[in-house]
Amino acid sequence: MLECRSLSVVYGKKISALKDVSLKVDQGEIVTVIGANGSGKTTLLKAISGVFRLDEGEVSFEGGALSGVPMHKIARLGIAHVPEGRRIFSRLTVLENLELGAYGQKKAILDKRLEEAYRIFPLLKERASQLGGTLSGGEQQMLAIARALMAEPKLLLLDEPSMGLAPVIVEKIYSTIKNISRQGLTILLVEQNAQISLSIAKRGYVLENGQIALSGLSGELLNNPLVQEAYLG
Amino acid sequence: MNPKKISLFFLLSGFVFLPPLFVNTPYAYIIRILGITGLYVVLALGLNLTLGLAGLFDLGFMAFYAIGAYTSAILSIHGWNFWAATAVAVAVTVFVRFLLGASVLRLRGDYLAIATLGFGEMTRIFFNNCDSLTNGPKGLPAVGQSMGLVQIYHFTFTDNLHFYYLILATAILGAVFSMRLENSRIGRAWTAIREDEIAAELTGVAVTKFKILAFSVSAVFAAVAGSIFVHWENFVTPESFTFWESVLVVSMIVVGGMTSIAGAVTGALLISALPQILQVVLGGTFIHYRYLIFGVALVLVIIFRPQGLVPSSRRQLELQRIED
Numbered sequence: 131m132l133e134c135r136s137l138s139v140v141y142g143k144k145i146s147a148l149k150d151v152s153l154k155v156d157q158g159e160i161v162t163v164i165g166a167n168g169s170g171k172t173t174l175l176k177a178i179s180g181v182f183r184l185d186e187g188e189v190s191f192e193g194g195a196l197s198g199v200p201m202h203k204i205a206r207l208g209i210a211h212v213p214e215g216r217r218i219f220s221r222l223t224v225l226e227n228l229e230l231g232a233y234g235q236k237k238a239i240l241d242k243r244l245e246e247a248y249r250i251f252p253l254l255k256e257r258a259s260q261l262g263g264t265l266s267g268g269e270q271q272m273l274a275i276a277r278a279l280m281a282e283p284k285l286l287l288l289d290e291p292s293m294g295l296a297p298v299i300v301e302k303i304y305s306t307i308k309n310i311s312r313q314g315l316t317i318l319l320v321e322q323n324a325q326i327s328l329s330i331a332k333r334g335y336v337l338e339n340g341q342i343a344l345s346g347l348s349g350e351l352l353n354n355p356l357v358q359e360a361y362l363g
Numbered sequence: 364m365n366p367k368k369i370s371l372f373f374l375l376s377g378f379v380f381l382p383p384l385f386v387n388t389p390y391a392y393i394i395r396i397l398g399i400t401g402l403y404v405v406l407a408l409g410l411n412l413t414l415g416l417a418g419l420f421d422l423g424f425m426a427f428y429a430i431g432a433y434t435s436a437i438l439s440i441h442g443w444n445f446w447a448a449t450a451v452a453v454a455v456t457v458f459v460r461f462l463l464g465a466s467v468l469r470l471r472g473d474y475l476a477i478a479t480l481g482f483g484e485m486t487r488i489f490f491n492n493c494d495s496l497t498n499g500p501k502g503l504p505a506v507g508q509s510m511g512l513v514q515i516y517h518f519t520f521t522d523n524l525h526f527y528y529l530i531l532a533t534a535i536l537g538a539v540f541s542m543r544l545e546n547s548r549i550g551r552a553w554t555a556i557r558e559d560e561i562a563a564e565l566t567g568v569a570v571t572k573f574k575i576l577a578f579s580v581s582a583v584f585a586a587v588a589g590s591i592f593v594h595w596e597n598f599v600t601p602e603s604f605t606f607w608e609s610v611l612v613v614s615m616i617v618v619g620g621m622t623s624i625a626g627a628v629t630g631a632l633l634i635s636a637l638p639q640i641l642q643v644v645l646g647g648t649f650i651h652y653r654y655l656i657f658g659v660a661l662v663l664v665i666i667f668r669p670q671g672l673v674p675s676s677r678r679q680l681e682l683q684r685i686e687d
Binding site: 179181200201202205206211213217218219221222226230277278281 | 551552559561562563564565567568
């Protein structure tokens, strides 16, 4: 479904953030990319969703190349990016946040998707008229995911959904992600918390200094002594 | 009808029915002041689209008032009728603003403010020096030239009162248009851009396109106001379009309440009309203190009513939550 072929992103002509990264995500899979701070995880997602221009390599989505396609068009092709730090519209209400997720859709479709989003996150319905910024961290993360789902994407890019959240909340969010994936949504999940992301993903890649150091099935990675030492402690 | 609608109804009736009562009285100047204020209302509504709704900080809005005014004046002198001249003035102004927008809208915040400020000054200096086209500081129409009249069918606008009604109608139209825009898909996109550009783009809003749109649409307001202004005044010089005027329009929006349409109208009424009325009431020396009092008033509003005098429901919600 998504294929990245030898992606390279260089910041300011000097700092190489991604070097020759190739990966593949198939229909219906959860694939995770793990790595330490500064290993290039966020850059990878931003390169896919078009926030950054690629210096080399190519991203193709459902067989079509994404190079040169502007960000908002990539979003409409069916790639929904839940950015790092959530970036919800903190001064808009929860409902308005969700409505923006389905930007450009007709009222009937919007209502249908809203209902679906509320089914997955019942809490958001209670908070519909509250400003986004007044939600707790976990609720904001749910809102960010729900907003992305409003676009009815084919591929969901998740950037560290566990960031800054209590372990109980993280577990809750991960079980929701798992449920969403069961309904057939393909997910590319970037995470620092290797343990939990490998527990729901089918396959994983380990990113180190902008390069892919390891890849394999989640079970293999979990048992790999290198991964255990570096990321699982 | 709710109380808000009733008060709006009375307010509008007041603006429609009261001014004729001043004709041929010592207070006839009030009609003129109201007319000028009306032009500021139209300008403030226009700037509210860029500054208020889309959050693009524009300090050179007067440049477009000037471009609209000059285009209309030049055409009028060459025999065009008011309506056609206004239409072309709108087209030219929107086009220039579109070009400016396409080149400077990649800048944000302070940088955009500086770029638009620069453009505002450039425009004024251009009109001041381009003698062959604008007659420089001597203004248009030059000696021996004259402006066309404003007519509907066989009715000719001559008195201040006639122009007052033209301006009132324009302001009402502008306010209704703004409200419709704000509640449309376009208004929603502008709000999203104002709040978080990257998040807006990631949800599928074409950020650059909508920013340029906000920029261009606001030029329509400036051009129409400019065209009415020159036809009423029958004279235009670059003097009318200083940086200070741009700052005044920004202040109207801040004092009235950012993004709020009622706020833009209130701000324009207060900042433009009040000093002039007070000047008459308090005597001529008051004009010397106008800016001092103005500055103090701005500071007071920001301290005690940061959301503006008539805040939009959104801002109000926001500040309440923070206080809670």
